[in-house]
Amino acid sequence: MPELPEVETVRRGLAPVMEEQVIAGALVNRPDLRWPFPANMAARLTGRRVLALRRRSKYILADLDSGESLLIHLGMSGRMLVSGDPLGRFVHDHPAPAKHDHVVLTMENGARITFNDPRRFGAMDLLETATADQHKLLSGIGPEPLGNDFSxxxxxxxxxxxxxxxxxxxxxxxxxxxxxxxxxxxxxxxxxxxxxxxxxxxxxxxxxxxxxxxxxxxxxxxxxxxxxxxxxxxxxxxxxxxxxxxxxxxxxxxxxxxxxxxxxxxxxxxxxxxxxxxxxxxx
DNA sequence: ATGGGGGCCTGCCGGC
DNA sequence: TGCCGGCAGGCCCCCA
Incomplete structure (x- = not known):
């Protein structure tokens, strides 16, 4: 569901359950989507607090307290599904992944965020927050149409x-x-x-x-x-x-x-x- | 440098 | 019911 308005809608939907929260667990069900996942992705996410969820173009960036940011692209068919219990009663409940559930993040508050992407044109990567703009996928992108640089x-x-x-x-x-x-x-x-x-x-x-x-x-x-x-x-x-x-x-x-x-x-x-x-x- | 096309994947829908 | 072609919100990469 991925043009700017849809990605912004996803970001706004994820922010209340992810921002300020610690990622209690990360389940990575396959080695890649469009490209290989970064090395040790689950370990680099686990235990990290999400400081902010941002959007750049059709990408979502989750800034972590480790100085890294999780880059998410939904491709053509990517979905971020939110489930689980915000009260945290079922933190240890791990239902069997549905088809095409590739990455599942369990937040400390009990919310579960599942990246489901049948066509696998989506992507995830980890990059240094401070130099995020220079990431290969972001460096060539033009101005945000709703920002001041677009004129x-x-x-x-x-x-x-x-x-x-x-x-x-x-x-x-x-x-x-x-x-x-x-x-x-x-x-x-x-x-x-x-x-x-x-x-x-x-x-x-x-x-x-x-x-x-x-x-x-x-x-x-x-x-x-x-x-x-x-x-x-x-x-x-x-x-x-x-x-x-x-x-x-x-x-x-x-x-x-x-x-x-x-x-x-x-x-x-x-x-x-x-x-x-x-x-x-x-x- | 610019423009066009191939390719990556799966799912769905309509026609036969 | 099954098979097949065409279609899908993206984008990198290669070629001329």
Missing amino acids: EPHLVAAFKGRNTPVKSALLDQRIIAGLGNIYVCETLFRAGISPKRKAGQITVSRVAGLVPVIRQVLIEAIEAGGSSLRDFRQADGELGYFQHRFDAYGRENEPCRGPDCNGTIARIVQSGRSSFYCPVCQR
Whole structure:
């Protein structure tokens, strides 16, 4: 469930049960996900207190009192399931792992956090907190769209001269962090820009206009994810995700919801991925 | 440097 | 019922 709003929703769901808490036990059920786990991962997590849970792009970082941070990426199908008993009555209760439960953290408060990832495109790593930004997976990532470094001049400069479709440019994590296929589709729909248009060919004012649209789409999605937080602890991290109302994504052959537009949402494939858009009002 | 495509995995869904 | 193709929210890496 992994674009920026979903990852932020997961972070917010995990924070109350993980922050300030000690990891009492770590169960690692396989040697790797997308890449091998770091050496001695279970031992380096066990007994460590979680000082803070942060998010950078689609990554979650758990800062530990050892000076290391646990880096978590959910890939395409990763879930962080919270179970157990916050009152700590069943700390020693270890139910058999379900299929694709790869890592289970048991917190001192009795909460259990299970990383379940069928497709195993997810990842975990341990890195020095002080130099986290220089980690190979983080160093090339562009500005956070909801942060101060993301701006009209930045996006205009990043698009300038680019011959790639705007769809690809917005998916490029070096240009802007955290967008994925869904929110790029939604952003371009609201901005009235065709996903096929070359990034460097869009007028400066239209590129600048993308900035507030991106922010608004993400803020709305985070708020929608947040509305499902009550159910988050029950398990299914996917709740809230499907509650989103998408205007374009997944709506092939359905009527365009644009004002005064009688177009029909189309699906095309760009660099192997589906783009949904209205050929009438997205130009 | 930039852009495009392959590949990593499993699960699900629709069609035959 | 079973098999098969196509599809899926990501992203690294290699090639031209």
